[in-house]
Amino acid sequence: MQITNIEGDTMVAEIDGVRREASLMMLNDEVKVGDYVLIHAGFAISRLDEEEALETLSIMRECLDLSRAPE
Amino acid sequence: MKRSVFEEFRNRDLVRGLAERIRQLAEGRTKPMTFMEVCGTHTMSIYQYGIRTLLPAGVRLISGPGCPVCVTPVGYVDRAVACARLPETITATFGDMMRVPGSSSSLLEERAKGADIRIVYSPLDALSLAERNPGKRVVFLGVGFETTAPTVAATLITARSRRVGNFSVLSAHKTIPVPMRILSSDPDLGIDGFLCPAHVSAVIGADAYRFLAEEHGVPCVVTGFEPADILQGVAMLARQVTEGRSAVENEYSRFVSAGGNAKAQELLSRVFTPADTAWRGLGVIPESGLEIAKEFADFDAEKVVPVRVEESREPAGCLCGEVLKGKIAPADCPLFASACTPEQPVGACMVSSEGSCAAAYKYGQ
Numbered sequence: 001m002q003i004t005n006i007e008g009d010t011m012v013a014e015i016d017g018v019r020r021e022a023s024l025m026m027l028n029d030e031v032k033v034g035d036y037v038l039i040h041a042g043f044a045i046s047r048l049d050e051e052e053a054l055e056t057l058s059i060m061r062e063c064l065d066l067s068r069a070p071e
Numbered sequence: 072m073k074r075s076v077f078e079e080f081r082n083r084d085l086v087r088g089l090a091e092r093i094r095q096l097a098e099g100r101t102k103p104m105t106f107m108e109v110c111g112t113h114t115m116s117i118y119q120y121g122i123r124t125l126l127p128a129g130v131r132l133i134s135g136p137g138c139p140v141c142v143t144p145v146g147y148v149d150r151a152v153a154c155a156r157l158p159e160t161i162t163a164t165f166g167d168m169m170r171v172p173g174s175s176s177s178l179l180e181e182r183a184k185g186a187d188i189r190i191v192y193s194p195l196d197a198l199s200l201a202e203r204n205p206g207k208r209v210v211f212l213g214v215g216f217e218t219t220a221p222t223v224a225a226t227l228i229t230a231r232s233r234r235v236g237n238f239s240v241l242s243a244h245k246t247i248p249v250p251m252r253i254l255s256s257d258p259d260l261g262i263d264g265f266l267c268p269a270h271v272s273a274v275i276g277a278d279a280y281r282f283l284a285e286e287h288g289v290p291c292v293v294t295g296f297e298p299a300d301i302l303q304g305v306a307m308l309a310r311q312v313t314e315g316r317s318a319v320e321n322e323y324s325r326f327v328s329a330g331g332n333a334k335a336q337e338l339l340s341r342v343f344t345p346a347d348t349a350w351r352g353l354g355v356i357p358e359s360g361l362e363i364a365k366e367f368a369d370f371d372a373e374k375v376v377p378v379r380v381e382e383s384r385e386p387a388g389c390l391c392g393e394v395l396k397g398k399i400a401p402a403d404c405p406l407f408a409s410a411c412t413p414e415q416p417v418g419a420c421m422v423s424s425e426g427s428c429a430a431a432y433k434y435g436q
Contacts, residue, residue, distance in 0.1 A: 022193075023193075023195060023225065025225040025229075025334075025338075026221050026222065026225055026332070026334055026335045026338060027332075027334065028332045028333050028334040028335070038270065038273060038326050040218050040219065040222065040270055041165070041192070041193045041194065041215070041218075041219055041222045042192055042193020042194070042195050042196065042222065043193070043221070043222045043225065045218060045221075045270065045273050045274060045332060045335065046273040046326045046327070046332060047326075048325055048326060049324065049325050049326070050076075050325070052324040052325040053076055053325035054076065055324070056303075056322065056323075056324060056325060057076070057079050057080070057085075059303075060085060060088075060089065060299060060303050061085070063089075063092055063303075063306070064085070064088035064089070064091075064092060
């Protein structure tokens with residue numbers, strides 16, 4: 001979910017029009033409005049690492065190109 | 072970052088390509104590869120996206136004990152029911168505990184008879200209930216793995232700092248790595264690798280599985296929930312098997328690091344102590360549960376809410392325990408979809424949305 005507002009130890013996040021309030025007490029990373037976070041039982045537990053997301057996708061595509069190579 | 076990056080993990084061509092990659096890896100092998108997922112949300116995703124139908128005959132996915140409500144033994148439900156029957160008591164719980172059958176009743180039945188049982192989304196909501204109802208006792212049912220337990224820990228720390236005296240937690244919290252080791256050594260299962268949980272790993276970190284890969288020779292891949300994540304996880308496991316190695320690999324590095332969430336781990340160790348605990352199907356496993364630590368004993372419902380609990384018995388004919396060990400598929404249980412349905416569940420695996428039986432029933436597999 002994407003953070004739309006942060007106030008003290010609490011944030012509001014939104015996905016597909018669904019809004020959720022969550023505590024930041026359990027989050028290790030610094031976050032700002034616009035960041036994506038994993039939310040579990042009313043707590044943000046991890047912040048999305050965008051570079052890693054893109055890297056994972058590019059590894060997937062690379063594997064596919066390799067596996068298609070012999071054709 | 073654009074939403075399209077998230078959608079990429081559901082991209083049809085990517086999913087097809089990854090399935091083809093797995094087929095190539097499995098080709099020519101005489102023995103099928105068996106991988107277990109140990110996260111209820113993975114179980115759901117696998118059924119929802121029909122992942123099994125994309126896999127070749129040489130790759131078998133089995134579900135493990137990843138649904139927290141499902142692995143919680145009937146004795147806990149009985150204790151929760153006994154708490155709910157106490158006067159001037161509000162029982163707060165996540166929704167999927169409501170219908171889990173106890174030995175002779177369930178929370179849903181108790182609510183119908185007048186017990187004050189509230190469904191909450193977060194343990195903090197349960198704490199607010201206690202603050203708004205100072206004349207009542209609020210008992211929160213703490214059920215869940217390493218992702219949920221720190222949320223309860225944070226709630227208890229908050230309760231202490233706000234001096235809330237009428238709040239307590241009945242902890243059935245569990246930790247997943249030790250049961251994975253036990254399952255990995257079961258010769259009947261023949262597990263060749265684990266798809267490690269996503270949210271749990273965000274807390275405990277990918278390194279938490281290293282003992283499985285390094286000391287027990289079981290390949291482990293931490294995987295996300297989208298179809299491309301799961302297939303890539305399977306492909307990474309298949310590759311380790313074909314190359315004859317075992318390591319921990321992290322497919323879900325966008326949310327999971329090697330060391331995990333240090334703050335959440337600190338919350339866990341402040342409020343909980345590792346303890347032996349009973350798992351449905353697996354029995355008592357040493358050091359696989361989380362007991363509320365002595366320093367927080369005044370919030371431990373087991374100590375501060377005295378109840379008489381009836382003698383517990385698992386529902387007759389229910390094979391939930393075998394399903395949780397991956398020994399049988401839901402449809403192999405004689406009760407599946409006949410005597411046991413989501414409307415009239417006999418066992419916990421048919422109740423929780425993360426349960427294998429409920430997922431198999433819903434998605435018709």
